[in-house]
Amino acid sequence: MRTRSWPKTVLGVVFCAFMLFPVYWMVNVSLTQTGDLRRSTPQWFPTDPTLEGYRAAISQQLPSLGTSLVVGLGCVALTVVIAAPAGYALAILHLRGGKALNFLLLVAQMIPAVVMAMGFYAIYVRLGLLNSVPGLIVADSTIAVPFGVLLYTTFMAGIPRELIHASRIDGAGPWRTFTKVVLPISRNSTLTVSLFAFLWAWSDFIFASTLARSGEFVPITLGIYQYIGNNTTQWNAIMATAVVASLPAAILLVVAQRYVAAGVTAGAVKD
Numbered sequence: 001m002r003t004r005s006w007p008k009t010v011l012g013v014v015f016c017a018f019m020l021f022p023v024y025w026m027v028n029v030s031l032t033q034t035g036d037l038r039r040s041t042p043q044w045f046p047t048d049p050t051l052e053g054y055r056a057a058i059s060q061q062l063p064s065l066g067t068s069l070v071v072g073l074g075c076v077a078l079t080v081v082i083a084a085p086a087g088y089a090l091a092i093l094h095l096r097g098g099k100a101l102n103f104l105l106l107v108a109q110m111i112p113a114v115v116m117a118m119g120f121y122a123i124y125v126r127l128g129l130l131n132s133v134p135g136l137i138v139a140d141s142t143i144a145v146p147f148g149v150l151l152y153t154t155f156m157a158g159i160p161r162e163l164i165h166a167s168r169i170d171g172a173g174p175w176r177t178f179t180k181v182v183l184p185i186s187r188n189s190t191l192t193v194s195l196f197a198f199l200w201a202w203s204d205f206i207f208a209s210t211l212a213r214s215g216e217f218v219p220i221t222l223g224i225y226q227y228i229g230n231n232t233t234q235w236n237a238i239m240a241t242a243v244v245a246s247l248p249a250a251i252l253l254v255v256a257q258r259y260v261a262a263g264v265t266a267g268a269v270k271d
Contacts, residue, residue, distance in 0.1 A: 064223030087152025
């Protein structure tokens with residue numbers, strides 16, 4: 001059995017190395033001296049590593065990192081506040097038109113973000129929300145809310161009805177049942193929805209470039225884009241900015257991996 005697994009292991013290592021090579025090259029360039037970047041033969045390893053790129057990235061892109069953090073956390077809060085009660089209403093309260101609403105949520109996820117960005121632009125011009133952090137939070141939430149409602153609905157539909165009946169027998173109304181019984185049980189789903197909402201907001205570029213291009217505070221994705229246009233010779237700083245921008249997503253995925261796996265598969269199997 002071990003002999004048979006070797007080819008698969010080698011093949012998996014080769015595929016992983018091929019897919020992760022851009023990440024390695026990004027880190028390699030971020031640690032390379034500016035003078036060494038101009039060589040005709042690229043350096044596979046930083047022989048004389050430097051942190052000047054990271055110092056430049058942090059000093060110049062720190063406001064953009066803060067903006068992305070605020071937008072990401074705001075998107076998480078708004079998504080959970082909307083998606084959790086909606087999933088509860090669809091799964092347990094059995095509202096009329098629930099199936100049609102689920103279908104509309106699926107359709108909403110298929111609409112290209114650039115189309116939605118144009119619609120938001122026309123609305124934000126009238127409301128004065130262009131180049132604002134709240135406007136970005138609302139726009140990014142439109143991507144995360146449909147996913148969150150569907151995930152909450154799937155999980156909450158698998159909650160034993162005995163728990164719901166017991167809370168009602170004890171005198172709890174629908175809202176108290178939701179906050180005291182259903183929501184604590186849905187911890188894994190909440191973490192999964194929160195993680196994906198944060199990652200979508202953190203990595204968004206279309207909404208940022210359309211709705212906040214000339215704002216005082218821009219997200220890190222738009223900051224990197226503008227940084228490339230203004231600093232085509234400082235590639236170590238550009239790559240260092242990309243590395244710093246990738247760290248929060250990587251850390252969150254590693255920390256919340258088991259909760260995400262449990263949240264995504266929750267409700268898939270019923271007893």
